[in-house]
Amino acid sequence: MQSTSNYLWLLSDILGQGATASVFKARRKQTGDHYAVKVFNHISYLRPYEVQMREFEMLRKLNHKNIVKLFGVEELGSTKQKVLVMEYCAGGSLLNVLEKSENAFGLSELEFLIVMECVVAGMNQLRENGVVHRDIKPGNIMRVVGEEGQSVYKLTDFGAARVLEDDEQFMSLYGTEEYLHPDMYERAVLHKPQTKKYGVTVDLWSIGVTFYQAASGRLPFIPFGGPRKNKEMMHKITTEKPKGMIAGVQHRENGPVEWSEELPVTCRLSEGLKLLLVPILANILEADQSRCWGFDQFFAEANDILHRTVIHIFSLQQAVIHKVYIHSYNTINVFMDAISQQTNIPAPGHELIYEGHSLELDLVQQVNVVPKTTEERPIILVSKDPMTPIGITYKEPDIPMFPPKFDLINDANLAKVVTSAVHQLLRITNSLMKCQDFILRGVYWMLAILKEECRKTTQQVTALNVKLNFCKDTWMIIQKINSLLPQMNLTEVGDVHVKLQSTEDFLMSISQNVQKSQKQLDLITAEWSKSNDIHHKDNIIGKVQVLLDKVSAIYHQLKKDRMRMKLQYNEEQIHKFEKIKMGIHAKKVLVLVRDDCVQKYHKLLTSVKDWMRTACDIRKLLGPIGEQVKNLNQNLENCEASLNKTLDHCSSKLHDEEQIVTKLTASTAHLDQKCFEMVIGMKQLKQEMEDISQELQKNNMIIQSGFQEA
Template sequence: MQLSQNYTWLLTDVLGRGSTGCVYHGRHRTTGAPSAIKVLSVDGMRRPPELQERESRVLAELDHPNIVRLLAVEEESVTRHRVVVMEVCSGGSLHSILNEPENAYGLSEDDFLQVLSDVVAGMNHLREKGIVHRDLKPGNIMRAFRADGKATYKLTDFDTARWLEDGEQFVSLCGTEEYLHPDMYARAVLRTSQPRAYHATVDLWSIGVTIYHVATGCLPFRPHAGPRRDQKLMHQITTRKPKGAISGVQEQANEKITWSDTLPSSCLLSECLKALLVPILASVLEADPGQCWSFDQFFAATKDLLQRELLHVYSLPQHTLHRVYYHAHDTWAQLQELLSGLTGVTPDLQLFFNEGRPLAATAAGAAAAARGHLPATTPHDPVVLASAGTGQAQAAAPRQIELHIPTFSRNTDMLQDVHTAQDAASAAIQIHRLSDRVAQEQVVARRAASWIRSKFEDETRTALQRLAEVKVRRDAAGDLLHKTRRLCTLATRQEQLTSAPCGVTEVEAAVRSACGRLEELEGRLMEVDASCAPGGDLSASWCQSVGFQPSDCSVERLAVLAKLSLDTLVQFDRDLQQRSE
C-alpha cells in the first residue's frame, strides 16, 4: 500500500500504464471517495521539472465535464515521487471498450454519437484555452457514468499537452504511432525527415483516425503485416492517399492498397449518418495542411451533425429501417427530398403512416417546419413510408456484411487460440445483432402492411359506395333514355334527331359502354375487397410473410450461440493466464 498526504492506493490495483507513469485506483484517506492516482515512474521523474508539472498545470486550467478533473497534486510519502490525483472514470478507456468482442465492428450508433459529442466538446474547450493535446487516441478517452447511469466520455492524459495559440507552431515529437499525423510519423518513427514545425491541426488527423476507429472497430490505414511491423508502407499509405479516401488497406502481402471513400459494410452506423460523417473524415484525414480543415470548420461540421433531429422511418418498398437526421428548421418538402434520396420514392408518391394513422401535410404545411408534423419515433415505432405508385421504388442494397469468420488451427497455440476465439465471438455477436435487427424490421413490416391493407380496404369500400351511387345514376339515365326513345319514335323528324351531334343513338351507345366498364370495375373492386378481408389472399401475403417467425426462435438460438462463443473465449483466456503464471 502506498500513501500520500490525503490518498492511499495499492500497487496491485492498476488502472493503466504509460511511458511516464502508472495510474492506480485510490481512495481519499478520510472520506473513502474513489480517485485515480497517477504516480510518475523513474523515467518520468528524469524529465525536466517543467515537463513533470505540465499535466497538472494544464488540468488546473481546464474545467469541463468532458475533461478529466484534477483533484490534487501531492507527493508519495516514501519516494517523494510526484502524485497527480484525478477523478476516476470507472468505465475504462475507449481503447479497452473497443477491444471487447461486441465492439469489434465499432460502437452502436447511439454510443458512437455520444463519444463524438463528448470528444468534440472536450476538444472545443481545449481550443478555447489555447491548448493542443498532441496524443488524442481511444486510450486517452475515458468513460465515466453519471448519476442517472448514462455514460459520458472524458479526455485524459495531458502529459504531452501544451499551450499553443492560433498560428503558433511546435517542433517536439509526441503521440502514438497509429494516430500520428504523417509528417510527425516520418520524423518520429521513420526518422527520415528534417526537424520541422507543426501546427495544432495535427490533432485533427488524430481525432479523424480515432473517429474512424470508434465507428468501425479498426484503424483506417493498415498494411497487411500491421502498422508497427511495416512502418514504411504505413507511411506510404497515409501520404499517398487519394483525395477523398478515408481508408487504405492492404488485404494480402505484396498486394496493392485498397482505397475506400466509404465506411465498411460491417459498420453499425446508419446510411444517413455515414453520409454525414464521411465528408468530415475525408476533410481531416488530409496530410497536406492546405487541404485539411481548420478547427473552426471541423467544429462547425460536427455541430451541424450533432444538432440534427432523429426520425426513424421504415421504408415499406425497401423493407428497410432508416435513421434519418434532419434539421429542426427543415420544411416538410425538404424532409421529403431527403427521404427521396434515401428510399427512391419521389415526394409526389410518398405516403406516411404512424400507428395506423396517415400523416400528411397541407399545401401550406409543406413549407412549414417538418418537426411540427412528426410524432416521436423509436426503432419499434417508426414512421412508415409507402409508395402510392405502381412501380418499384429504389431497391435497398443487399445486406452483404463482411465478417471475419475464423477457423481454429490444428496446431496447439494457446495465444493464437485466444485470438481466434475472440474473432469467432465477435462474429457471432454481430450475426446475432444483425438477425435481431432484421426480426424487428419484419415486425414493423407486418404492422405497416396491416395499416396499408386497412387503408386499402377503406378506400375500396369507399369506391364501392361511390360505384353504387353511379349505378343509381346509370339506371336513372337508362330510364331517361328509354323515355327519350319513345318520344323520338313519335316525333315526325326522327332522322334529324337521330343524326344530331348529341343524338340519342350516340348517347345510348356511350351509356352502354359506360355500363360495361362499371360492371368490370365493380367486379375488380369486389375481388380486392375480398382479398383485403381477414383470411384473404392480400391479408395473408402481407401480414404472414416468410422470414423470422416467433415460433422459429431463430434470434434466441443465435443469442445462445453468441453466449457460448463468449464463454469459450473466457475459458481460453483463463487457460492462457494460468499457463503464463
Template sequence: MQSTPNYLWSTEDLLGQGATARVYKARNKKSGELVAVKVFNNASYLRPQEVQMREFEMLRKLNHKNIVKLFAVEETGSTKQKVLVMEYCSSGSLLNVLEDPANAFGLAESEFLIVLQCVVAGMNHLRENGVVHRDIKPGNIMRLMGEDGQSIYKLTDFGAARELDDDEKFVSVYGTEEYLHPDMYERAVLRKPQQKVYGVTVDLWSIGVTFYHAATGSLPFVPYGGPRRNKEVMYKITTEKPPGAIAGVQRQENGSIEWSYELPITCRLSVGLKDQLIPILANILEVDQEKCWGFDQFFAETNDILHRIVVDVFSLQQASSHRIYIHPYNTATKFLDAVFKQTNIVPHHQEYFFEGHLYELDPNLQAHNFCRTTQHNPLTLLSSAEQAEDVVGVRYRDPALEFPKFVPKVDVVADCSAAKSAVGAVHQTLRIAQALRHCRELLARGLHWVIGNLKTECSRILEQKRGAHSVLTCLQLTEVKTCVLYEAVSAGSRGLALKDMAMVKTRLQRVSEELSQCSHSIFDSQRALDGILAELVERGQQGHEDKSIRQIESCLEKMQLVYKQFKKARTCLRLGYNEEQIHKLDK
C-alpha cells in the same frame, strides 16, 4: 498499499500505465470516495522540470465536463513521488469499449454520436484555452455512466499537452504511433532526422483515426502484418494517401494498397450519418498540414451533425430502413429531397404512412414539427411510381467471412485473439438476424396499413357506387315516365322524341352495366386483399415460431464463456495437461 496524506490505494488496483507513470484506483481516507491517482515513476523525473510541471498546470486551468477533473496534487509519504488525484471513471476507456467483441465492427450509432459530441466538446474547451493535447487516442478517452444511463466520455492524460495557439508551431514529438500524424511518425517512430515543425492540426489527425476506429472497430491505415511490424509501409500508406481516401489496407506482403473512400459495409452507422461523417474524416486525415482543415471548420462541421434531428423512414417496396439527418428548421421539401438521395424515389412519388394512417407532409412544414419517429416506429414510405422499385433489403457482408481459422497447435495468445474474432463475428451475425427480423416486421406492418387503407378506399367507392345506383334508378324511372308522356304528344314529333329516348335508355343501361362491373371488380379486389392479409397472418405466425435468433443467442453465450476462459489462459505462462485438454475441446 501506498498512500498520500489524504488518499490510499493498493498497487493491485492498477487501472493503466505508461512510460512515466501508473494509474491506480484509490480512496479518500475520510469520505471513502473513489478517485484515480497517477503515480509518477523515476523515469518521469529525468524530464526537464518545465515538462514535469506541465501536466499539473494544464489540468489546473481546464474545467469541463468532458475533461477528467484534477482534485489535488500530493506526494507519497515514503518515496515523495508526485501524485495526481483525479476523477475516477468507472467504465474504463473508449479503448476498453472497442476491445469488447460486441464492438468488433464499431460502435452502435447512438454510442458513436455520444463519443463524437463528448470529444468535440472537450477539444473545443482545449482550443478555447490554447492547449494542444498531442496524444489523442481511444485509451486517453475515459468513460463513465451518467445518472440517465448514458455514457459520458472525458479526455485524459495531459502529459504530452502544452499551450499552443492556432498559428503557433512546436518541434517536440509525443503520441502513440497508430494515431500519430505522419510528419511526427517519421521522426518519432522511423527516427528520420527532419526539420519539420508541427501545429495544432496534429490533434485533428489523431481525432480522425480515433473516430474511424470508433466507427468501424478497426484502424484506418493497416500495412501487411500490422502497424507495429511494418512501420515503413505504415508511413508510406499515410503519406501517399490519395485526396478523399479515409483508409488504406495492404492485404499481402509487398502488395498494393487498397484505398477506401467510404466506411465499410460492416460499420454499424446508418447511410445518413456516414454521408455526414465521411467528408469530415477525409479532410482531417490530410497529411499536408496546409490542406488539412483547421479546428474552426472541424468544429463547425461536427456541430452541424450534432444539431441535426433524425427522421426514421422505412421504404416499403425496397424493404430498407433509412435515417435522415436534417436540421430542425428544414422544410418537408428539403426532407423529401434527402429521402430521394437515399432511396432514389422522386419526391412526387413519395407517399407516407405513420401509425396506420396516411401522413400528409405540407411542403412548408418544418422538420421539428414532424411526427416523432424511431427506428421501431418510422415513417413508412410507399412509392407511387408505375415502375416497381428494386428491392434493397438489409445490406450486409456475410459474417462467416470474418470467422477466424483456428490452428491445431495450442497457442494461448493466438487462440484468445481468434476466439475474440469469432465472438465478434457471431455478435455481427446476431445483429444481422435481428435487422432481418425487424425488416420483416416493418414490412408486415406497412402492408397491413396499406391494405387497410385500400379496403377503406374500396368501401368508400362502393358507398359512392350505391349513391350512383340510386341516382341511376331515378333516371331510369324518369325515362319510363318521359316515354309515356311522349306517347301522348302529337304524332309529328313523336318519332324523333322516341328515338332520343331510346338513345337515353341505351346509355342508362350501359351505365348500369358498368356500375355492376365496377362492383364485381371491387369485390374481387377486396377478396384479393383479404387473401393477402390471411397470408401475412400465416407468415407472421411462422416468424414467431422461428427460433434462429434464440439459437444464435444461445451459441453466443457459450462462445463468450469459452472466450472468457481463453482470456484467463492467456495470462498463464503454460497450461497444465488437463487444462490443455479442456482448452483443445473448447477450441
C-alpha cells in the same frame, strides 16, 4: 500499499501505465470514495521542469464535463514524487470499450454519437483555452456512466499537451504512433531529419483516426504485417493517400493498397449517418496541413450532425431500413429530398404510412410536425411504382478454425475473434428478422389501406347507382307525359337518356374493377397470413443468443487460462475440449443464420416483390376512380337538375291540361271514354311525379351522407 496525506492505493490496482507515469485506483482516506492517482516515475523528472509542470497547470485551468477533473496535487510519502489526484472513471477507456468482443466491428450508432459529442465538446474546451492535446487516442478518452445510465466520455492525459493558438506551430514530438499525423510520424517514428513545424490541426488527424476506429472497430491505415511492424509502409500509406480516401489497407507483402472512401460494410452506423460523417473524416484525415480543415470548420460540421433529429424510415419495396438526419426547422420538402437521396425513389412517388395510417404532410411545414419515430416504429415508405427489393446489406464474418496445437495466447486471441464473429452474426440475424417484421407490418397496413379504398369506392358507386335509378325513373315519367301530351317540347332533355346509359356502363366497369381488386387483396392477405405465422413462430434470435452465451463463457474461460500461462494436465484437457465446443457452437450459429434465417428472409423478399407489384397495379387502378366518381356524380347532378326542371314544367302543364279536360267533359251531356281515361292518366302521373320528387329529396340526403363518409 502506497499513500499520500489524503489518499491510499494498492500497486495491484493499476489502471494504466505510460513512459513517465502510472495510474492507480485510489481511495480517499476520509470518505473511502474512489479517485484516480497518477504517480510520476523517475524518468518524468529527467524532463525540463516547465514540461513537468505543464500537465498540472493545464488541468488546473480546464474545467469541463468532458475533461477528466483534477482535484489536487500531492506528494508520495518520503519520496516526494508528484501525484495527480483525478476523477476516477469506472468505465475504463474508449479503447477498453472497443476491445470488447461485441464491439469488434465498431460501436453502435447511439454510442458512437455519444463519443463524437463528448470528444467534440472536450476539444472545443481545449481550443477555447488555446490547448493542443497532441495525444488524442481511444486510450486517452475515459468513460463514466451518467446518472441516467448513459455513457459520458472525457479527455485525459495532458502530459503532452501545451498551449498553442490556431496560428502557432511547434516542433516537439509526442503521441502514439498509430494516431500521429504523418509529418510527426516521419520524424518521431522513422527518425528522419526534418524541419517541419506542426500546427493545432495535428489533433484533427488523431481525432479522425479515433473516430474511424470507433465507427469500424479497426484502424483506417494498415500496412501488411501491422503498423508497428511495417513502419515505412505505414508512412507511405498515410502520405500517399489519394484525396477523399479515408482508409487504406495492404493485404499482402509488397502488394497494392486497397483504398476506400467509405466506412466498411461491417460498420454498425446507418447510411444516413455515414453520409454526413465520411466527408468530415475525408477532410481531417488529410496529410497536407494546408488542405486539412481547421477546428472551426470541424466543430461546425460535427455539431451540425449532433444537432439534427433522426427520422426512421423503412422502404417497403426495397426492404431497407434508413435513418434520415435532418434539422427540425427544415421543411417537409427538404425531408422528402433527403429520403430521395437515400432511397433513389423520386419524391413525387413517395407514399408514407405511420402506424397503419397514410401520413399526409404539407411540403411547406417544418419537419417537427413529423410524428416521433424509433428503430422499432419507423415510417413505412411505399413507392407508387414496382421495385426490386435490395434488402439488408451485410458481410458474413469469417470464423477461424482453432489449430490442434495447444497455445494459451493464440487460443485466447482466436476465441475473441470467434466470439466477435458470433456477436456480428447475432446482429445480422436481428437486422434480418427486424426487416421481415417491418415487411409484414408494412404490407398489412398497405392491404388495410387498399381495402378501405375499395370499401369507400364501393360505397360511392352504390350511392351513385341510387341517384342513377331515380334519374331513370324520372326520365320514364317524363316519357309518359310526352306520350300523353305529344304537343309538349321535351328536346332539352333528349340527350339525358344517353348520358344516363353511359354513366350506368361506367359504374358497371368501376364495380367490376373494384371486385377484381378485392379478390386480389384477399389472395395477398391469405399469403401474408401464412408468412406472418411462420415469422412469429420463428425463435432463431433466441437460439443464436443461447449459443452466443455459451461461446462467450468459453472465451472468458480461455482468457483466464491465458492469464495463468500454465495449466495442469487435466486443466489442459478441459481447455482443449472447450476449444472444440466453441468451434461447434460457432458452426451451429453459422448454419442457423445461413440455412434458416437468410433463406426465409429471401423467400419473404420474393413474396413482397410479388405482393407490392400487385398492390401497385391495384393502386393505379383505384387511383383514377376517385376523380371518375366525382365527375360521374357531377354529371348525374346535372342530369337530375335538368330532369327536375322539365318535371316541374310538365307538372304545371299537366295541371293546366287536366283543368281544360275537366271543363270540357263537364259541359257535355255524357263523358267521352277517351277524355275520361286522359284525366285518370294525368292524375296518376301527377301523383307519381310528387312521389318521385319526395323520394329524390330523401335519397339525395342519403347519397350526400354516403359521399361525406367516403
